[in-house]
Structure formats: structure tokens, C-alpha cells
Amino acid sequence: MRPNAQIDTAIDADLRVAKSLLRFNTCGSVDDGKSTLIGRMLFESGVIPKDQLAALEADSKRVGTRPGELDYALLLDGLSAEREQGITIDVSYRFFATDKRKFIVADTPGHEQYTRNMVTGASTADLSIILIDARKGVLTQTRRHSYLVWLLGIRHVVLVVNKMDLVDYSNDVFAKIEADYRAFAEQLGFDEITCIPVSAVRGDNIMKHSTATPWYQGATLMGLLNEVQVDHSRLRNDPLRMPVQWVNRPNLDFRGFAGTIVAGTVKPGDMVRVQPSNKTTKVSRIVSFDGDLPSATVGQSITLTLADEVDVSRGDLIVTADSPAEIANQFEATVVWMNEGPLLRGRTYLLKIGTKTVTATVGAIKNKINVNNLEQVPAPTLGLNEIGVCNLELDRPIAFDAYKVNRDTGGFILIDRMTNDTVGAGMLHFALRRAQNVHWQALDVNKQARAAIKGQKPCLLWYTGLSGAGKSTIANLVDKKLHSMNRHTYLLDGDNVRHGLNKDLGFTAADRVENIRRIAEVARLMVDAGLIVSTAFISPFRAEREMARYLLPPGEFIEIFVDTPLSVAEQRDPKGLYKKARRGELKNFTGIDSPYETPEKPELRIDTTLLSPEAAAERVVAFLQARGALEGPA
Amino acid sequence: MSLTHLELLEAEAIQIMREVVAETEKPVMLYSIGKDSGAMLHLAKKAFYPAPPPFPLLHVDTTFKFRDMYTMRDRMAAESGMELLVHKNPDAIARNINPFTHGSQVHTDTWKTEGLKQALDKYGFDAAFGGARRDEEKSRAKERVFSFRSAQHRWDPKNQRPELWRLYNTRKQKGESIRVFPLSNWTEMDVWQYIYLEGIPIVPLYYAAERPIVERDGALIMVDDDRLPLKPGEKPQQRMVRFRTLGCYPLTGAVESTATTLPAIIREMQASEVSERQGRVIDYDSPSSMEQKKQEGYF
Numbered sequence: 001m002r003p004n005a006q007i008d009t010a011i012d013a014d015l016r017v018a019k020s021l022l023r024f025n026t027c028g029s030v031d032d033g034k035s036t037l038i039g040r041m042l043f044e045s046g047v048i049p050k051d052q053l054a055a056l057e058a059d060s061k062r063v064g065t066r067p068g069e070l071d072y073a074l075l076l077d078g079l080s081a082e083r084e085q086g087i088t089i090d091v092s093y094r095f096f097a098t099d100k101r102k103f104i105v106a107d108t109p110g111h112e113q114y115t116r117n118m119v120t121g122a123s124t125a126d127l128s129i130i131l132i133d134a135r136k137g138v139l140t141q142t143r144r145h146s147y148l149v150w151l152l153g154i155r156h157v158v159l160v161v162n163k164m165d166l167v168d169y170s171n172d173v174f175a176k177i178e179a180d181y182r183a184f185a186e187q188l189g190f191d192e193i194t195c196i197p198v199s200a201v202r203g204d205n206i207m208k209h210s211t212a213t214p215w216y217q218g219a220t221l222m223g224l225l226n227e228v229q230v231d232h233s234r235l236r237n238d239p240l241r242m243p244v245q246w247v248n249r250p251n252l253d254f255r256g257f258a259g260t261i262v263a264g265t266v267k268p269g270d271m272v273r274v275q276p277s278n279k280t281t282k283v284s285r286i287v288s289f290d291g292d293l294p295s296a297t298v299g300q301s302i303t304l305t306l307a308d309e310v311d312v313s314r315g316d317l318i319v320t321a322d323s324p325a326e327i328a329n330q331f332e333a334t335v336v337w338m339n340e341g342p343l344l345r346g347r348t349y350l351l352k353i354g355t356k357t358v359t360a361t362v363g364a365i366k367n368k369i370n371v372n373n374l375e376q377v378p379a380p381t382l383g384l385n386e387i388g389v390c391n392l393e394l395d396r397p398i399a400f401d402a403y404k405v406n407r408d409t410g411g412f413i414l415i416d417r418m419t420n421d422t423v424g425a426g427m428l429h430f431a432l433r434r435a436q437n438v439h440w441q442a443l444d445v446n447k448q449a450r451a452a453i454k455g456q457k458p459c460l461l462w463y464t465g466l467s468g469a470g471k472s473t474i475a476n477l478v479d480k481k482l483h484s485m486n487r488h489t490y491l492l493d494g495d496n497v498r499h500g501l502n503k504d505l506g507f508t509a510a511d512r513v514e515n516i517r518r519i520a521e522v523a524r525l526m527v528d529a530g531l532i533v534s535t536a537f538i539s540p541f542r543a544e545r546e547m548a549r550y551l552l553p554p555g556e557f558i559e560i561f562v563d564t565p566l567s568v569a570e571q572r573d574p575k576g577l578y579k580k581a582r583r584g585e586l587k588n589f590t591g592i593d594s595p596y597e598t599p600e601k602p603e604l605r606i607d608t609t610l611l612s613p614e615a616a617a618e619r620v621v622a623f624l625q626a627r628g629a630l631e632g633p634a
Numbered sequence: 635m636s637l638t639h640l641e642l643l644e645a646e647a648i649q650i651m652r653e654v655v656a657e658t659e660k661p662v663m664l665y666s667i668g669k670d671s672g673a674m675l676h677l678a679k680k681a682f683y684p685a686p687p688p689f690p691l692l693h694v695d696t697t698f699k700f701r702d703m704y705t706m707r708d709r710m711a712a713e714s715g716m717e718l719l720v721h722k723n724p725d726a727i728a729r730n731i732n733p734f735t736h737g738s739q740v741h742t743d744t745w746k747t748e749g750l751k752q753a754l755d756k757y758g759f760d761a762a763f764g765g766a767r768r769d770e771e772k773s774r775a776k777e778r779v780f781s782f783r784s785a786q787h788r789w790d791p792k793n794q795r796p797e798l799w800r801l802y803n804t805r806k807q808k809g810e811s812i813r814v815f816p817l818s819n820w821t822e823m824d825v826w827q828y829i830y831l832e833g834i835p836i837v838p839l840y841y842a843a844e845r846p847i848v849e850r851d852g853a854l855i856m857v858d859d860d861r862l863p864l865k866p867g868e869k870p871q872q873r874m875v876r877f878r879t880l881g882c883y884p885l886t887g888a889v890e891s892t893a894t895t896l897p898a899i900i901r902e903m904q905a906s907e908v909s910e911r912q913g914r915v916i917d918y919d920s921p922s923s924m925e926q927k928k929q930e931g932y933f
Binding site: 019020021090091092093094095097101102104116117119120123124245246248249250254256258259260287288289290297299300301303314338350352353355407408411412413415420421422425 | 636637638639640641642643644645646648649652653655656679680681682683684685686768769775776794795796797798799800801803805806807818819821823824
């Protein structure tokens with residue numbers, strides 16, 4: 001078994017039995033002495049080697065904030081840009097260990113990007129340390145930090161009241177802060193709150209009880225971290241949840257399902273269900289490099305084989321057969337927005353949950369939360385670092401649990417399909433019943449049947465370009481040509497739609513997204529009716545055009561970029577709109593004070609500086625003919 | 635019975651490796667022959683068992699590794715049944731780049747940084763596993779598990795994706811690639827304990843033995859072959875030493891030690907008062923040198 005290892009019983013005992021893992025995060029700003037506190041913990045636990053301490057002494061003399069003393073905060077600031085600015089700007093991870101535990105600390109800054117960073121750090125934490133400056137007491141940021149860690153599912157907070165040395169170690173000051181905090185935290189409902197009076201600079205009540213606070217009888221910070229019970233046991237007793245991560249097929253005789261158990265335990269013989277297909281079967285083996293395992297539990301990464309040849313692939317969820325997860329495609333969720341551009345109703349993103357990635361469309365945004373006072377306020381959009389509740393509609397059903405039951409089967413990230421950035425994170429609350437009750441009515445007379453009567457193939461010609469580019473002119477000419485060829489068409493024109501269907505919408509980014517969403521949905525119904533549909537809208541945002549593309553089967557969406565330089569369009573200015581916009585009378589005008597995102601891969605690009613409208617229309621018709629779009633169905 | 639910290643770290647590393655295999659097109663494992671590479675390779679065997687790890691090993695060779703390391707590399711590749719790719723920067727060969735005449739910085743830049751970029755481009759790998767840990771060095775504490783590189787292999791520390799829960803966004807633009815660090819949350823001690831518990835083979839240089847040593851600027855340099863130019867009057871002396879990290883032999887300092895077994899190494903670590911990278915000459919080139927190297931494409 002161990003070719004080159006010599007057995008040492010003391011080390012064996014230490015490794016195999018005792019040590020557990022506690023992950024925690026720290027909330028507070030540099031001013032509260034957070035970096036100093038963590039630096040102090042690292043120092044006290046003895047993980048700082050001598051050569052680094054020597055470097056610390058040198059750094060403290062050079063850039064330290066406290067002349068003549070060690071500046072423990074300098075142990076933490078990693079990137080040179082931050083060291084120059086004197087603030088930490090990102091999540092960083094630190095490690096230390098005691099005889100009982102290994103600790104992973106997610107250190108998150110209190111300033112810039114606090115929501116994004118704190119949510120990231122808290123997402124994997126079992127416990128949070130919230131730092132307060134004893135001179136300042138409970139502040140807005142304290143409430144904000146508490147709400148965020150509560151939102152991420154942390155149920156145990158440690159309130160560290162720091163800088164006690166600067167308030168003469170006053171019991172009264174500490175007692176008032178503790179009472180204030182408990183009164184506030186009651187509305188959140190943590191399971192456990194521990195308050196500790198500390199001076200990080202002097203080391204009071206960090207490792208050892210301080211003689212300066214004889215009135216404090218509770219645990220020291222390190223004592224508490226060593227002893228605190230971590231809530232793994234609840235998840236161990238929950239029903240099995242294992243997202244299938246990878247199907248292991250080294251040869252025809254072996255088919256294993258690899259994944260990490262996120263709830264429950266499993267052993268050979270257990271009845272399991274594969275979701276969302278809902279097929280049931282039995283666990284045959286738990287295969288491992290060290291031989292088959294008799295059982296496995298939450299936290300382990302394993303490989304299962306199943307008794308029956310059921311269809312299982314990445315993204316499926318293996319669960320206890322009689323305690324399955326819920327299945328739905330519409331949800332209410334809390335979303336934390338992490339992107340410069342806002343979250344808008346109608347936008348479509350990739351949603352990754354567990355090992356599954358699906359397409360999600362943002363439905364109604366119900367409210368956003370003022371993280372400073374926990375008030376819910378109505379909001380049409382969510383901006384960077386804002387948190388709100390909204391509906392999400394997925395392109396297919398998924399198996400899930402509410403986030404408060406399980407972080408892994410209820411937590412998700414949102415990914416922008418163009419930039420591939422992670423733009424948001426969220427927590428599923430519950431399925432919207434609508435999902436189960438409203439089915440798409442399968443009609444006997446279908447699209448093919450309707451199109452067949454007309455002897456045509458339905459499609460959507462999506463013209464996009466600046467105002468005055470010539471979209472409507474070209475679309476009109478194309479429509480006339482198709483009509484004369486006995487094709488049944490319909491042209492949805494921007495101005496006309498705004499007179500009726502969309503007369504309630506303005507020109508803000510949010511309204512523009514909704515405008516395009518409605519048009520895309522109407523166009524989809526018309527294509528379904530068997531028509532060749534044209535739309536002529538500026539449709540400036542790539543995301544909405546992509547959304548329309550995804551509504552239709554592949555090949556039926558034809559994006560036509562009417563490419564006219566801004567200077568040319570402005571010169572033409574057929575409706576006098578550019579002049580108005582330049583005079584500031586028209587806000588959010590595309591090309592002037594609102595962006596136009598150029599199509600990356602349009603099916604057809606028309607350069608109107610080279611082609612007349614008539615020639616352009618001929619190009620479009622020729623393009624359709626070449627694609628076989630004007631032939632009758634086969 | 636709750637899982638120990640090593641069991642949880644193992645499960646996390648395995649989950650990361652499987653995610654890469656499931657979501658990228660052409661992954662590779664960078665194998666530098668050290669203890670972290672050894673632990674990572676062992677984890678890969680566990681992650682994909684009974685299949686062999688579904689990616690090759692890549693060694694970006696500088697031609698100045700210890701001789702014991704080359705022996706170990708070939709043995710491990712043979713035992714794992716994985717394909718071993720060895721890349722030596724042809725430009726460095728042509729210019730005969732070495733640490734003695736060109737200095738440690740040019741040597742490392744040319745063989746390792748440039749060599750790595752060449753190898754990734756040559757084979758078209760879109761994801762590369764590395765054994766780096768966040769505890770190694772301050773600038774690494776903020777490194778993501780999935781770290782994106784532009785088509786020019788540059789790292790932008792100000793524009794990293796948030797990593798929540800166990801969810802990794804692996805999507806990338808054409809030409810971009812990902813460096814993946816499954817051991818991000820491991821410490822040096824964790825690695826040693828894991829090597830001990832799992833019986834993972836390591837290069838004998840990690841164990842203390844009598845070795846021919848010259849002392850230069852406080853660093854104990856082993857005379858591993860006759861390429862090391864001796865200064866006038868300099869004479870290698872047999873000293874009882876071992877190595878905490880392994881790199882190019884002229885750039886890697888030994889420590890005096892009597893730890894000839896794994897338990898002795900662990901006990902020595904527990905009492906240790908210096909950090910692991912102290913033996914590395916490259917970290918001392920300039921302030922924040924590691925961060926700068928990373929932005930330029932060093933692993």
C-alpha cells in the first residue's frame with residue numbers, strides 16, 4: 001500500500017481522526033482593522049515563517065501605518081496595485097491550522113465591489129466574522145454585511161468588537177454595541193450570534209483571555225473557532241443529492257457516474273432516481289481507486305455504477321428515489337447583480353446550477369433590496385452590486401431544491417453569452433406554479449401544415465441598423481417583391497408597433513429591451529402561422545437580437561445588418577431625429593447617447609453606401625433564394 | 635463520522651479536475667516533477683478511475699533540472715499510462731540560455747515562461763492544470779481556481795471572474811485559455827500529509843542525504859553535474875541536506891536537514907521557521923516579482 005512511507009502512529013492519528021475543516025469569511029473595512037485581525041490570527045497560530053516575519057518588520061518600517069510596531073495587515077495585501085492604494089480590492093484566501101482544525105479564511109474587502117466580493121467569500125463559508133470598530137458601534141455597513149451573509153445562508157456569526165483599547169476596554173461600550181446588534185439581527189434570524197471584545201493590534205481575547213477585560217467571561221476568538229459546531233450533520237441526514245458531473249466510460253463494460261455528493265449518504269443497494277427524467281434504479285457499486293466503498297457521504301467526490309441501463313448524462317441529478325428534488329422551469333429567485341450593465345427584464349443569460357447549464361430569461365423584477373435598511377423597493381432593473389427578487393424562465397425543466405435547504409442544488413450563476421462573464425449569482429426560492437399548469441398547447445394544425453397550404457417555408461428577416469440606415473425602405477421593397485412572388489408575408493415596422501402594441505414603452509434601455517422582446521414574441525407567433533415575417537427595428541443591443549434568434553428553430557432567424565455609418569445616417573436624417581437628439585431634445589438616441597452594438601455574424605450585411613435600396617432588396621431576395629427559403633416545403 | 639480536512643481537500647480537487655474534463659476541449663496537466671505535481675497526478679488518477687486520466691502530461695523542460703527529477707518523470711509517466719510531452723524552447727537551445735551566463739531571470743523567462751506559451755500554442759491546449767497553491771506567495775492568495783489567460787497568455791488580476799460555491803464558469807473566447815489550480819486551497823503541510831497518507835512517490839532529493847554542496851550568497855547549491863562553474867577556490871563539500879522545493883538545480887537552495895523519512899519531514903515542517911519559497915532564487919529578483927511574472931505569462 002505505501003511503498004515509500006514509514007508508518008508513524010502519532011502522525012497517523014493526527015491525520016486520520018482529529019482534524020476537521022472550517023471555512024469562514026471576514027466582513028469589515030480596512031478602517032475596522034480587519035486585515036490586522038487576520039494578520040494577527042495568522043501570527044498567533046504560528047504559520048508565519050521567520051523569513052516572512054523579517055520581511056514584515058522591514059515592510060512595517062517602510063510603509064506601515066503604525067510607527068515602531070509590526071503592521072500585521074501587511075501580511076495580507078498581495079497585489080502591488082493594492083499595496084500602493086492601501087486597500088484590498090478582491091477576495092483573497094488565507095490558511096492556518098490549529099491542533100484541532102484547518103481554517104480557510106475568505107477575506108473580503110468592505111469598500112469597493114463589496115457586494116460582489118462578500119457574496120463570493122460567503123458562498124463557501126460555514127461562519128462569518130463581522131467586525132465593528134468599538135468607537136463607532138453598529139453602522140450601516142454592519143447591517144449590510146450581516147444581511148449579505150444571512151442571504152448566502154450563513155447561520156452563525158461572530159461579532160468582533162475591535163479596537164477595545166481605544167475605548168479603555170469599557171464594558172458599557174461593549175454591552176451597548178452587543179445589545180444594538182442583537183436587536184437588529186433579530187429580524188434576520190441567525191441561529192447563533194457570539195460577541196467578543198478584541199484588540200487586534202494588542203492581541204486581546206484573540207488567543208488568550210485579556211487581563212484588560214476581566215468582565216468578559218466568554219470564549220476567545222481562536223477558542224471559539226476551534227470549538228464551534230459546524231452544520232454538516234444536517235446535510236448528512238438529508239436525502240441524497242448528487243449532480244452528475246462526468247460519465248466515465250473507459251470501455252464498453254463500464255459506465256460510471258462521477259460527481260460530488262452535496263447532500264445525504266449513499267451505499268450499494270440504495271434505490272435512486274435520476275432527475276429530471278425521473279427513471280428509478282438501484283446503486284450497484286461505489287467505485288474508487290482504493291477499491292469499492294461501502295458507503296459515501298456529503299462532501300465526497302465519487303463514482304457510482306447503477307443496476308439498470310438508464311439514460312444518465314452530465315447535468316442530471318441522482319437523488320434518493322422516494323425523496324426527489326422538485327422539477328420546474330420557472331422560478332422566483334434572489335439575484336445579486338455583478339456586472340456594469342444592468343439586469344433587464346426580457347434578457348437571456350446562461351444559468352449554471354450544479355453541473356447543468358441552461359438558458360434563462362429574466363421575467364418580472366419584483367423589487368430590489370436596500371441592503372442598508374433591508375427595505376424592499378420596486379425596481380425596473382438591477383444595477384451593479386444590487387440585489388433583487390425576480391422571476392426566471394428556463395428553456396427546459398431542471399431539478400432543484402430551495403437554496404435555504406441546499407446551497408448546491410439551489411445556488412446558480414448567470415453568464416453573459418457574448419462576453420462569457422459571470423454577471424450575476426442567485427438563489428432559487430420556489431417554483432412558480434404557472435410552470436406546471438400552463439402548457440404550450442399542442443395544436444393539431446401545426447406550422448408545417450399552415451406553411452404547406454401556402455407552399456412556402458416560414459422565416460423571420462430581422463433588419464437591424466441605425467435610425468435612418470434604410471431598414472424600413474429596404475424591408476418594404478423586399479416585402480413587395482416577395483408578395484409579387486405569391487409569398488405570404490408580414491412586415492412589422494418599428495414606428496407602427498410603437499403606435500399600438502408597445503405604446504406604453506419609452507426609450508430607456510429597459511423599455512427598449514421589452515419592446516424587442518414583445519416584437520420577437522409576436523414575430524415568433526407569425527412565423528408559427530406560416531408567414532415570412534420581416535421586422536425593421538434599430539434593435540441596438542446584441543443580447544435582444546440573440547434572444548429573438550433563440551426563440552426560433554435554427555435557420556429560421558435571418559439577421560440582416562443594414563450597415564450605414566453614423567455620419568451618413570445623420571446626414572440623411574429623414575425624420576429630423578438626429579437634429580433633435582443633437583439639440584438634446586431626444587434622450588437615449590442610438591448612436592448619439594445610447595450605443596449601437598454591431599452584429600458580429602449577421603446572415604447578411606448590406607452596405608448602403610455601395611448599394612441603392614432597390615439593389616439591396618434584390619440582394620436580400622437573391623440571398624433567400626440561394627438558401628432555398630423561397631421554395632415550397634419538401 | 636465527519637470527513638477530515640484532507641478528505642475534503644481531495645474531494646474538492648477531484649471535482650475541479652472533472653469539471654475541466656467535462657467542459658473544456660483539450661486539457662493538459664503541467665507536470666513539473668515536484669511534490670505538488672506528484673500529489674496532483676495522484677488526484678487525477680483517483681478522479682478518473684478506472685479510466686486513466688483523459689489528458690497528457692506536459693513537462694516544460696529547462697534542461698537544468700536535477701538528474702533525479704528526469705528519472706522520476708520518466709518513471710511516473712510510464713506507471714500512469716499517460717502520454718508525456720516534453721517541450722524545450724528551441725530558441726533557448728539555439729542561444730544556449732543558461733543561468734550562469736544569462737542570470738536567473740533570463741533563464742527562467744526564456745525556458746519556462748516562453749517555453750510554456752510555445753507548448754500550449756503548439757498543441758492547442760485550452761486548459762492546463764497547475765499545482766500552484768494560494769499559500770505559496772502573497773500574490774497567489776487572490777488567484778482564482780480557474781484563471782483565464784488572453785490569447786497572448788496574459789493575466790489580468792483586476793478582471794477576474796467571481797467563483798461562488800462549487801460553480802466554475804469555464805466559458806472562454808476563441809484563443810483564450812484557462813490555467814486551473816486544483817490545489818489552490820492546500821497548504822505545503824497539507825501536501826506533505828497527503829503524500830504520507832497516500833504513499834505517493836516523490837523525488838529522493840526531498841529526503842535528507844549527504845550531497846555535494848557549494849554555498850553562494852547564503853544559498854546551498856548542489857553540484858548536480860559538471861555544468862556548474864566553480865569559482866576559484868570553491869570546492870563542493872558533502873553536507874547533509876534536503877530540498878523543500880525543486881526547480882533548476884543551480885537556482886534551488888537546499889536546507890540542512892536530517893529528515894530521511896516522511897514522518898521526519900512532517901515533524902521538521904511543524905517546527906519550521908522559514909517559508910518554502912525561500913530556497914528559490916527567482917522570487918528575489920525584484921519586489922512583487924512573482925506577480926509581474928504571472929502577468930507576463932509565467933504559470
